[in-house]
Amino acid sequence: MNESTHKKTYYINVGYGEISLSKSAFDWNYVIQATDDEITHLRDLFNGNDNEDWQGFFRAHVPYIQYHFDRQNDAYDQGMSLIYEQLYKLGDDATKQHIKEMNILPHIDE
Template sequence: MEKQTYYVSVASGDILNDKTDSPYEFEIEASEDDIKRLQDMFNHKDKADWGTFVLSHIPIVPYHQLDKENDDYDANMYAIYKLIYELGTPETKREMERQGIVF
């Protein structure tokens, strides 16, 4: 499958075709299948984020019992950054390495 250049913002969960559409953090070269996989990860991030937010506001649930939700969120974020690194342009990889985001 042919790869195209995309611009990714992890903070907002955006995957853009045009780098002037919105701020982005990373430039990647990806196929349509890669983009679908990344979008699924962003959707999962949003669900996991919402789950940790809701549970953190329930005063009768001790924080240490939220580990599954926090672990799920962390594992998904790790997978997102790993995929971005794998698909990243050489410049993206260098920047991730400079920032200490290395796999």
């Protein structure tokens, strides 16, 4: 088994987009098991959503369209769905249960 296919335990803070191997590095929300490639993909998802979030922040200062009518918010919402799908796929039992209870991924089996 090479390094890129070996799974490690990571601690995730979704609100800040933080990923760490250290349990004590920050307040974390979720625990996942992931390969280097899977973590790279998750970081890319966080980075992409961070860019959408900043665009939304700047647009919010020109309030001419309500959130639910603004198509640019769709990209952020879709990005969050992709992040939670990845966390669910890689998560431990507690992570999976919490995401199920959030009811944000309707295609997850009950």
